[in-house]
């Protein structure tokens with residue numbers, strides 16, 4: 001299990017994260033920025049989530065692919 005946070009205000013909606021790992025990331029339909037899908041959010045926060053081990057590698061790959069490096073995995 002890894003914790004993930006997205007600095008959403010700096011997202012440029014490039015789509016890399018939700019293309020690489022659509023099981024964890026998705027595009028917010030209002031502001032177009034990346035967010036955590038509902039089932040993995042922490043306390044309902046769209047910018048923070050916990051990723052289970054089975055998708056950990058893809059979440060990390062998505063974070064590495066972010067051109068503005070705003071996805072933090074710990």
Ligand code: SF4
Nearest residue numbers: 011012014015017066
């Ligand atoms: S990869 Fe980064 S900039 Fe691109 S949509 Fe995801 S969070 Fe936003």
